[in-house]
Amino acid sequence: MSNFLPESKFFDKLLTQLLGESVLVLGHRRPDGDCVGSQVAFTRALLGLGIDARAVNQDSAPRILKKFIGNTPFLQPNEIEDSEALIITVDCADHARVGEELMNRFPSVLLNIDHHVSNTHYAKNNFVFADASATAEILAKFFLDLEYKLDRTTAEALYLGICTDTGQFCYSGTNASVFEVCRNLCQAGANPSKIAHELYEREKPGRIQLLQKFLASFRMEFEDRVCIGSLQEKFYLETATSPEDAEDFVDYARSLEGVEIGGLIEERNGKLKGSFRAKDKRYRVDLLAKEFSGGGHACAAGYNLDTTIENFYPCLVETIGRHLKTVDGKGF
Amino acid sequence: MSNFLPESKFFDKLLTQLLGESVLVLGHRRPDGDCVGSQVAFTRALLGLGIDARAVNQDSAPRILKKFIGNTPFLQPNEIEDSEALIITVDCADHARVGEELMNRFPSVLLNIDHHVSNTHYAKNNFVFADASATAEILAKFFLDLEYKLDRTTAEALYLGICTDTGQFCYSGTNASVFEVCRNLCQAGANPSKIAHELYEREKPGRIQLLQKFLASFRMEFEDRVCIGSLQEKFYLETATSPEDAEDFVDYARSLEGVEIGGLIEERNGKLKGSFRAKDKRYRVDLLAKEFSGGGHACAAGYNLDTTIENFYPCLVETIGRHLKTVDGKGF
Structure with missing residues (x-):
């Protein structure tokens, strides 16, 4: 029996109180691998305990991630009725991340499980472990500690969350304990190469063309310590792609030698979405994103604005300069 | 104490016989992460046992991998004298892989440790585990079983080998046992995010430009089941890069949805080097490479020819077609 988290017993106690209740497991809008994986795994774990649970997300899962849902009830808001359901959120740093509709319909959150340092502890019970590599890592540790039976789909959903949120075991949260969790998930049926195949070997040709255009857009700032790539709205049309296809492109901007902060700015429906990635935690891109009313982690953050690339670029550079300083x- | 490999005791016995001898640990030409990692780790382990050992490679380690050598004696052939040294090879499927000069100077191999299915068992003692994800995985398992003291550089060299030869934990050899090894290596001081930074966050801007050109070169064959990208010699000049910068580009060709075999052909000094990557073992690209006098693994193989991209391309497609069939x- 593992003993990853001292909080496991309290977690278990909390879940036993859910018996006989209806539970909705919510995630954040535009769900990524950790969000989908955590929603799927938690919902299945609850069902396995005999608790009536469904996952709900404002947005549907991206094409690449749909296979990880399996037969888990994974619904959109219009598929559920308002009810007395108890609300659990996973991977949501603040309540608003579930989307306006779900936040308004379900204003009270019973349980908030997350690994974002910026989490606002908005629920009645908050399990926020900022040093965890992924929300799925936290869930896996609870489930393993408590010896919940993990079926293959649950194990794979948890592995999905860890694999994607560690950037394939690259980010700083990757440690001995993460590998110990992955060993357990493999033993529970997760198949890393099958999962990697789903994630990384199903590229659309258009995505490769979009990547070409993105790489060509790179602008270096502050003596090559910052690299910003941009995606114009027309690029998506030209390559028959959509913004979800550019999900990890920002990593290319960060990957250059000497670059401390990589950025991506993209136009979507006349609005602008930005992302930052830092190589080192001390660059605190969550604070940088906050300058534009966004947020996230020390090394990965994002924001949304009502502007265009052209209008925004000088302001972006100026703000990064101040932050670097x-x-x-x-900086300057 | 771990118990990964039943052969560990015999391995230990063999090494104790090396006390008082001079040992050279050879790897293959154009060394990759698993080769450099295995050479470094094995040399350090031998030194730790009080055995006089040096790593020797015909080619120097690529820029990105140099940091993993640390203070390990890692030499080129002109830096060693012919002697009565005992020869160990790591990650070499056949003797010729060490390069002609080293093969001629040291025709007898005492110990051959490798994970290539095509290994020809050319040494007096052959530890060939074709189901291992990396030669470094085999070495790590021996060292852990035998409780050899692993310093941080040794642990990181072993992690390097596993991380690169599993394609960041993506290839089919990635399993519970690999993660168990990685957990141990982290506990011995390997830092995954630091290693990932060295490997993936030190991109040269020219490499990004080279990648752009490579992506633009993609040709799809056999109803999009094969994707071939090519790198003309002039591309390297135009982007101030060298062939070692294109080391993993072939993965992009394989990554497309529906593609079973990805290929890269590149011109180097008027000659041609080719690589294949398959998504599934049954596509046996080692056999495909063999058609051009090359070799490798079922999912990753390569070859060298004295021709040009233009002259070779029709023959390449024809051969792949026959193989697919x-x-x-x-196929056809």
Whole structure:
């Protein structure tokens, strides 16, 4: 029996109180691998305990992630009725991340499980572990500690969350304990190469063309310590792709030698969405994103604005410059 | 104490016989992460046992991998004298892989440790585990079973080998036991995010431009089941890069949905180097590479020819077609 988290017993106690209740497991809008994986795994674990549970997300899962849902009830808001359901959120740093509709319909959150350092502890019970590599890592540790039976789909959903939110075991949360969890998930039926195949070997040709255009857009700033790539709305039309296809492109901007902060700015329906990735935690891109009313992690954050790439770019560079100066005195 | 490999005791016995001898640990030409990692780790382990050992490679380690060598004696042939040294090879499927000069100077191999299915068992003692994800995995398992003291550089070299040869934990050899090894390596001081930073976050801008050109070169064959990308010699000049910068580009060709075999052909000094990657073992690209006097693994193989991209392309497609037909009857 594993003993990953001292909170496991309390977690178990909390779940036993859910017997006989109807539970909705919510995730954040535009769900990523950790969100879908955590929603799927938690919902299945609850069902396995005999608790009536369904996953609900404002947006449907991206094409690549749909296979990980299996036969889990994974619904959109119009498929559920308002009810006395108890609400659990996973991977949501604040309540608004579930989307306006779901937040308004379900204003009270019983349980909030997350690994974002910026989590606002908005629920009655908050399990926020900012040093976890993924929300799925937290869930896996609870489930393993409590010896819940994990079927293959649950194990794969948890592995999905860890694999994607560690950037394939690259980010700083990747440690001995993460590998120990993955060993257990493999033993429970998760197949890393099958999962990797689903995630990384099903590229659309258009995505490769979109990547070409993105790489060609790179602009270097602050003596090559910052690299910004941009995606114009027309690129999606030209390559028959959609914004979800560009999900991890920002990593290319960060990957250049000497670059401390990589950025992506993209136009979507006349609005602008931005992402930051830092190589080192001290660059705190969550604070940078906050300058534009966004948020996230120290090394990965995002924001949304009502502007265009052209209008925004000078402001973006100016703000990054000020931020760099506060971090290491070498901005402007 | 771990118990990964029943052969560990015999391995230990063999190494104790090396006390007082001079040992050279050879790897293959154009060394990759698994080769450099295995050479470094094995040399350090031998030194730790009080055995006089040096790593020797015909080619120097690529820029990105140099940091993993640390203070390990990692030499080129002109830095060693002919002697009565005992020879160990790592990650070499056949003796010729060490390069002509080293093969001629050291015709007798005492110990051959490798994970290539095509290994020819050319040494006096052959530890060939074709189901291992990396040669470094085999070494790590021996070292852990035998409780050899692993310093941080050794642990990181072993992790390097596993991380690169599993394609960041994506290929089919990635299983519970690999994660168990990685957990141990982290506990011995390997830092996954630091290693990932060295490997994936030190991109040269020219490499990004080279990638753009490579992506633009994609040609789809056999109803999009094969994707071939090519790199003309001039591309390297135009982007101030060298062939080692294109090391993993072939993965992009394989990554497309529906593609079973991805290929890369590149011109180097008027000659041609080719690589194949398959999504599934049954596509046996080692046999395909063998058609051009090359070799490798079922999912990753390569070859060298004295021709040009333009002259070779029709022959390449024809050969792949014949091969596909033998595999699944759907070539031509």
